[in-house]
Amino acid sequence: MAHVHIGGIGWNGFMAFGMIYWLVPRLYGTQLFSKKLANVHFWLGTLGIIFYAVPLYFAGFFQSMMWKQFTPDGFLVYKNFLDTLLEIKYAYWLRALGGSIYIVGVFIMIYNVWKTVRAGSLIANEEAEAPAMEKLAVANDGGHWHRWIERRPIQMLILSLVVVGIGGILEIVPTFLVKSNVPTIASVLPYTPLELHGRDIYVREGCYTCHSQMVRPFRSETERYGEYAKAGEFVYDHPFQWGSKRTGPDLLRVGGKYPNSWHYYHMWDPTSMSPGSLMPAYGHLFEDALDTTTTVKKIEAMRTLGVPYAKDFPAMANADLSAQSAVIVADLKKVGIDAMSDREIIAVIAYLQRVGTDIKAKAPVVANTQP
Numbered sequence: 574m575a576h577v578h579i580g581g582i583g584w585n586g587f588m589a590f591g592m593i594y595w596l597v598p599r600l601y602g603t604q605l606f607s608k609k610l611a612n613v614h615f616w617l618g619t620l621g622i623i624f625y626a627v628p629l630y631f632a633g634f635f636q637s638m639m640w641k642q643f644t645p646d647g648f649l650v651y652k653n654f655l656d657t658l659l660e661i662k663y664a665y666w667l668r669a670l671g672g673s674i675y676i677v678g679v680f681i682m683i684y685n686v687w688k689t690v691r692a693g694s695l696i697a698n699e700e701a702e703a704p705a706m707e708k709l710a711v712a713n714d715g716g717h718w719h720r721w722i723e724r725r726p727i728q729m730l731i732l733s734l735v736v737v738g739i740g741g742i743l744e745i746v747p748t749f750l751v752k753s754n755v756p757t758i759a760s761v762l763p764y765t766p767l768e769l770h771g772r773d774i775y776v777r778e779g780c781y782t783c784h785s786q787m788v789r790p791f792r793s794e795t796e797r798y799g800e801y802a803k804a805g806e807f808v809y810d811h812p813f814q815w816g817s818k819r820t821g822p823d824l825l826r827v828g829g830k831y832p833n834s835w836h837y838y839h840m841w842d843p844t845s846m847s848p849g850s851l852m853p854a855y856g857h858l859f860e861d862a863l864d865t866t867t868t869v870k871k872i873e874a875m876r877t878l879g880v881p882y883a884k885d886f887p888a889m890a891n892a893d894l895s896a897q898s899a900v901i902v903a904d905l906k907k908v909g910i911d912a913m914s915d916r917e918i919i920a921v922i923a924y925l926q927r928v929g930t931d932i933k934a935k936a937p938v939v940a941n942t943q944p
């Protein structure tokens with residue numbers, strides 16, 4: 574994360590700023606309004622990046638080491654994910670500070686550019702001119718033999734395409750020759766219509782920006798989350814929700830971990846279930862009705878992608894959806910929650926309860942056909 578931010582705001586950002594400072598005065602036939610302000614921008618940007626990225630590196634190493642700590646008896650030291658998050662909360666504040674410094678620099682640039690533009694006038698058209706091309710190539714300058722290839726751009730381009738092409742063909746062709754390179758798991762089944770809606774809400778709300786769904790095959794992960802992720806579990810996930818960042822815990826094995834009511838309260842106000850949580854509240858999911866007019870289209874889209882719903886399933890999808898929401902609402906009622914069955918929250922709960930549970934299903938007892 575820190576590395577990518579240095580790349581994004583340091584490399585790309587500064588490259589863009591440099592180009593703007595170089596181009597704008599030339600486009601407007603004038604000098605930059607203030608070199609001093611440009612220097613101030615440079616130092617603010619640099620300072621901003623340092624404040625932004627260094628705490629991120631620290632937090633990253635710190636938190637991942639906490640995740641991996643075991644007591645001498647073999648238990649996780651930080652069993653509660655939130656404990657490791659609150660430990661690095663200071664880094665979030667420092668990042669906010671770094672980001673603010675950086676953005677102040679950008680505003681200074683905007684002011685500087687605006688003043689520059691005002692001082693000059695746009696050179697809309699300019700006679701193109703260039704010196705005549707000189708023949709620079711020397712027959713043999715005594716370099717390595719491969720200078721022969723490198724000196725000619727077109728030849729170099731064609732030969733490199735051939736080399737890259739060989740690698741590409743070797744990688745791509747085999748995947749077309751096999752039906753699927755992902756081993757399927759018999760107990761992994763397509764989502765129900767309600768779960769499919771919940772999944773789409775999960776995507777819409779950007780839950781994947783804070784939650785991964787990918788338990789890695791390390792003891793520190795399987796102790797915390799459960800069974801590690803298998804490729805065959807994701808065959809009906811279009812698109813998959815592996816994620817790349819864990820501001821919150823991994824959710825692959827969250828299905829069945831809590832009662833429905835826990836999710837109900839948690840989505841309404843995360844701190845009610847997890848004091849100190851940084852997760853936002855999702856009150857609107859309790860107000861907005863689920864748009865069931867799209868159910869059939871969703872199922873059909875999944876069928877196009879190869880999810881094996883029966884051909885006549887889309888027609889009965891909404892009935893299936895209502896039946897499943899009724900079950901969840903009835904379950905919530907048992908603990909005194911009066912939920913409305915047509916709200917988005919019900920779909921989200923259905924999805925969360927399903928995630929990653931299929932491989933836990935007991936294998937059906939198959940008669941032994943061996944002699």
Ligand code: HEC
Pocket residue numbers: 654655658774775778779780781782783784820821822823824827830843844846847850851852853855921925
């Ligand atoms: C800003 C980051 C962030 C976003 C966005 C976010 N969460 Fe979370 N989530 C967290 C954090 C941090 C925790 C751990 C503390 C807690 O339980 O609230 C958490 C915990 C959870 C848990 C409990 C996991 C467990 O094993 O205890 C669930 C379920 C969950 N989030 C679902 C969602 C859903 C669904 C969404 C999208 C609608 C979402 N989260 C969006 C940060 C986030």
